[in-house]
Amino acid sequence: MALAAGRAMLMRSGVRLGTQAAARGGNGARRFMNHRVVVEPNTVPGVAVIKFKNPPVNSLTLEFLTEFVICLEKLENDKTFRGVVLTSDCPGIFSAGLDLREMCGKNPAHYAEYWRAVQEMWLKVYLSNLVLVAAINGTSPAGGCLIALSCDYRVLADNPRYRMGLNETLLGLVVPFWFKDTLVNTIGHRASERALQLGLLFPPAEALQLGMVDQVVPEDQVQSTALSVMTQWLAIPDHVRQLTKNMIRKATADHLIKHQEADIQNFINFISRDSIQKSLQVYLENLKQKKH
Numbered sequence: 001m002a003l004a005a006g007r008a009m010l011m012r013s014g015v016r017l018g019t020q021a022a023a024r025g026g027n028g029a030r031r032f033m034n035h036r037v038v039v040e041p042n043t044v045p046g047v048a049v050i051k052f053k054n055p056p057v058n059s060l061t062l063e064f065l066t067e068f069v070i071c072l073e074k075l076e077n078d079k080t081f082r083g084v085v086l087t088s089d090c091p092g093i094f095s096a097g098l099d100l101r102e103m104c105g106k107n108p109a110h111y112a113e114y115w116r117a118v119q120e121m122w123l124k125v126y127l128s129n130l131v132l133v134a135a136i137n138g139t140s141p142a143g144g145c146l147i148a149l150s151c152d153y154r155v156l157a158d159n160p161r162y163r164m165g166l167n168e169t170l171l172g173l174v175v176p177f178w179f180k181d182t183l184v185n186t187i188g189h190r191a192s193e194r195a196l197q198l199g200l201l202f203p204p205a206e207a208l209q210l211g212m213v214d215q216v217v218p219e220d221q222v223q224s225t226a227l228s229v230m231t232q233w234l235a236i237p238d239h240v241r242q243l244t245k246n247m248i249r250k251a252t253a254d255h256l257i258k259h260q261e262a263d264i265q266n267f268i269n270f271i272s273r274d275s276i277q278k279s280l281q282v283y284l285e286n287l288k289q290k291k292h
């Protein structure tokens with residue numbers, strides 16, 4: 001249903017589905033390209049690399065979210081793939097999180113469509129049958145951090161400029177319960193309480209200490225490390241690993257699935273408030289100002 005809506009949206013925006021450019025790379029591997037998400041089968045059999053390519057900062061626009069979900073779905077349905085590495089094609093930035101312009105100055109119907117796309121993306125990543133390893137080669141606040149937290153394993157580049165965390169309170173936003181649940185499941189209750197209230201963004205050493213990431217490695221080794229970790233995960237038969245993953249994650253996902261419509265309505269009510277719109281505009285303005 002969501003996929004169908006996404007396809008319709010992409011058709012409206014002029015993106016042709018089923019006609020991804022396919023080219024052969026130097027090693028003979030096929031390389032699929034959408035506009036904003038690039039999928040590269042890798043040298044590790046059964047593993048694809050998804051590169052986020054939505055410059056300048058890989059913000060999670062409606063179109064990006066739709067392409068990303070369709071890509072994951074295609075890989076899941078193609079039985080030659082068992083694992084995916086998620087990484088970024090934008091230097092220094094994994095993802096800047098939800099696109100602030102999607103949440104500013106729009107109408108309730110747009111907010112509903114956008115929030116449903118955010119929910120569907122999270123459910124798709126969180127419950128994926130594939131092994132997902134995040135190769136975090138840049139900063140990843142808020143929604144960007146959520147994507148990484150929803151993977152099975154996280155490798156972060158050792159660069160003190162790269163920060164990770166759920167910083168929603170710094171934007172005047174209340175973190176959705178399923179963002180919170182994902183963080184609590186990863187770093188525990190007490191650490192989440194502090195991180196979420198203060199909107200903390202952690203440098204690599206602290207992210208590692210908290211358990212927000214599993215490994216910190218030199219920047220030029222992020223993808224190769226993610227691929228070698230993948231080999232270990234793929235040594236486990238898919239069906240037992242998938243059933244185990246589902247058993248662990250189902251309750252968290254079901255919480256959103258059960259309250260999906262109420263969560264959309266809550267988002268619309270919250271984001272439409274004048275005070276929230278004002279603080280998002282100020283935040284965007286501050287991002288612009290810091291350049292001058």
Ligand SMILES: CC/C=C\CC/C=C/CC(=O)SCCNC(=O)CCNC(=O)[C@H](O)C(C)(C)COP(=O)(O)OP(=O)(O)OC[C@H]1O[C@@H](n2cnc3c(N)ncnc32)[C@H](O)[C@@H]1OP(=O)(O)O
Nearest residue numbers: 057059096097098099100101141142143173267270287288
């Ligand atoms: C009930 C629930 C209600 C609400 C829940 C809503 C949940 C929201 C979760 C989120 O994900 S909110 C988004 C949080 N993201 C951030 O706070 C990141 C903001 N961006 C930055 O801190 C920086 O841009 C950066 C560190 C990612 C990159 O810095 P730098 O390389 O210096 O680039 P610029 O800052 O110059 O940015 C370039 C360009 O991109 C625009 N931009 C940046 N982030 C976003 C974004 N998230 N959405 C839309 N646009 C973004 C920025 O404004 C610049 O645009 P110009 O037009 O000025 O070039």
